[in-house]
Amino acid sequence: MLDHLIMELISEERHRIPGQHGFLLAVAALMDMRYPFTVGHSIRVARYAKDIAGEMGLDPEFRETLEFAGRVHDIGKVGISRACLLKQGELTLDEMKEIQKHPILSYDIIMDVPGLENVAKIVLYHHERIDGHGYPHGLIGEAIPLGSRILCVADSFDAMTSERSYKRAMKVETALHELEQKAGTQFDPGIVQAFIATFRRPNPNCLCTAYTDPYVRNGQEQDDIRSK
Numbered sequence: 001m002l003d004h005l006i007m008e009l010i011s012e013e014r015h016r017i018p019g020q021h022g023f024l025l026a027v028a029a030l031m032d033m034r035y036p037f038t039v040g041h042s043i044r045v046a047r048y049a050k051d052i053a054g055e056m057g058l059d060p061e062f063r064e065t066l067e068f069a070g071r072v073h074d075i076g077k078v079g080i081s082r083a084c085l086l087k088q089g090e091l092t093l094d095e096m097k098e099i100q101k102h103p104i105l106s107y108d109i110i111m112d113v114p115g116l117e118n119v120a121k122i123v124l125y126h127h128e129r130i131d132g133h134g135y136p137h138g139l140i141g142e143a144i145p146l147g148s149r150i151l152c153v154a155d156s157f158d159a160m161t162s163e164r165s166y167k168r169a170m171k172v173e174t175a176l177h178e179l180e181q182k183a184g185t186q187f188d189p190g191i192v193q194a195f196i197a198t199f200r201r202p203n204p205n206c207l208c209t210a211y212t213d214p215y216v217r218n219g220q221e222q223d224d225i226r227s228k
C-alpha cells in the first residue's frame, strides 16, 4: 500500500517537474528504493520539512526550495558503496568516513543543475549539529543555514521512526521525546518545538500522518538508534 502510494507520488512529480529537476527527483527516489529500508524516506523527509517551515511561518518560496532539498538530500549516496550502506554491524572508522561524504557528493550533483544553488547549500549541511559536532564542516548554531537545520530534524525523525537493517522503528512519541532531549545539542530547539507542534495539532492536509500511523500501529520500538 505504502509502496503504491510512493510510486504514484514519484510519477506525479516526474510529470509535474520536467527537465533536470524532475530527473534529480527520479534519481533520488530510485536511490531510496535501492535499499529496502529507505523506500519513501526522502518523500517523507521533504513533507516533514515543508510542514515545519509552514509552522514557522516561513515564506512559500522557501518552503518549496526546502521541500525539493528534502527530496534530493541523500542523492549523493549514489557514490557510496552498497557494502557500507547495507552493513548490519558496527561501521569501522573508514566506513563511517565514506558514508559521511554523501552530503558533499549530493551538493556536487545538485550544483550541476543551474538554478539549484540554494537547494545544494541546504543539502550540504543537513548533517551538521548545532553544537558543532556534525559533518562535513562542523558548523555551529546559526552558521548552519536554516533550511539545513530544518532538514536535519525531519531527517532524524524519519530515521528514528523507520525500520533499518540494524534496528526496528521507534514509536512516534518516543522519537519526539528523543528530539526534545537533543534540542540544543544536535538540533535547533525552535525547530524541534515547531515540529512537535505540528503533531499536537492534527491537520489532514499536513504531514506524513499517513506515513507515521503504521509505525504507531505496529508499536515497534527499539533503543538502538545509530546516527546515519
Ligand SMILES: [Fe+2]
Pocket (backbone or CB within 6 Å): 073, 074, 102, 103, 126, 127, 228
Ligand atoms: Fe543524509
